[in-house]
Amino acid sequence: MNRELDKIIRLMGRLYGRDISIYDVGFLTRSLDRRASATGCRTLAAYLVPLSDFEAEAETFYRSLRVSYSEFFRNPLTFALLEQLILPGLIAEKERAGRSEIRVWSAGCAAGQEPYSLAILLDELTAGRRNTVSFRIFATDSSEPELAAAREGVYDPAAVGNVRLKHLSGYFSGDGGSYVVANALKERVSFSVHDMLDEGSLCPPASIYGEFDLAICSNLLFYYRPDIRRSILNKLEHCLAPDGYLVTGEAERELVAKLEGFRAVFPGATVYRRR
Ligand SMILES: C[S@@+](CC[C@H](N)C(=O)[O-])C[C@H]1O[C@@H](n2cnc3c(N)ncnc32)[C@H](O)[C@@H]1O
Structure with missing residues (x-):
């Protein structure tokens, strides 16, 4: 230095x-x-x-230093993989095991774009299935103002640019001036404060216990010192179910590639599964 x-x-x-x-x-x-x-x-x-x-x-x-930029469906390859492979697989696994809930943690959720994107995919994939599997998304951030905006769920037209038209009409209301997330979708996501650097609490407090099937932490790790990134990754690992998925952003690819307990599920994508 x-x-x-x-x-x-x-x-x-x-x-x-x-x-x-x-x-x-x-x-x-x-x-x-x-x-x-x-x-x-x-x-x-x-x-x-x-x-x-x-x-x-x-x-x-x-x-x-407090960067909070986010987008709906931010990384197209990651979200395509989630939609076409990971989430349908998780739903099928739950159905086979006779378990009824998929648990997701969005850590560093900013103004809600990431957890709402996942909620849209999960809602679409679970709707109308014979064996009902439901889902809960725990979305956390250290910034209260970001969480307040997330709970409100109001976005301007530029912010929903990546959202497909059918999702815009199904999951938002709006007049072209702004788009508001539908209450039915908001109910699937619980937002709460959780600092990933807080060593006193391992999992998001609202979730009571961890056991997440999928944890997504993207575009957050790389701002921090290497030893702090490591402790954040430990926390995520601790809260995952034994065969859970970890999803990061492009910026974190190098960091997670070195993690011993995970393997990449698809070449080029930043989606990993516990070994
Ligand atoms: C650049 S945004 C990324 C948002 C989203 N994950 C994405 O990829 O689009 C980083 C977010 O992480 C949050 N954040 C940064 N440090 C954090 C920490 N130690 N604990 C929890 N959230 C944190 C910031 O408040 C911000 O909302």
Whole structure:
């Protein structure tokens, strides 16, 4: 780690009580470079001045580390695989075993796009089957404002660009100005606060116990320091059923490829199953 970065980490802790040492060095450096150039500073050493003199700048920089961008059906290959192979397989396994519920955890769910995408697929796949298998999605995030937006489930037209027309008309109401998730779909997803760095609770509190058939944690791990990523992956692993699936984002492909307890279920996709 370079000296300036080290100074900035200590400054953020000392002056503002923000521990930014948890983040990945590359991610921190890119975020700092962006703020430095936005404030007219040519070097990180120069950026130390506005950062220590102006709390508002420190807050702006800190907020830039809390990335919450998401999309419905964000990774097309992953969602195609879920729709055509993984979820139908899970439903069939449940039916064969005489068990009735599929349990899903969306960790770092942002404003709900990811858990609602999964809820749409599961609702469509389970509707009208002879042996009823139902599903519950536990969606968690560390950000209250994101969760509030998720519970509200209101999206502008650009945000639903990846949603198929039949899903838009079946699972949303809207007048073209904004789209609102149907109550029947909202009822399948429970949103709650859960910090993946909280070592005191292993599973999302609302779920009581883990045993998830599928946990999805995408575009979250790679912001963190390697040892923190490892502890987040341990938590996900702990909460999975013995043969559960782990789904990550493209950005995490390298990290999970090194996990011993999982194998990729399809070449090129970031869907893994416990060995
Ligand atoms: C970039 S968004 C990704 C959203 C979604 N998973 C996706 O792939 O589109 C990252 C989300 O993770 C949440 N997050 C970051 N760190 C977290 C943590 N330690 N515990 C829980 N959520 C976290 C953020 O609040 C944000 O909503």
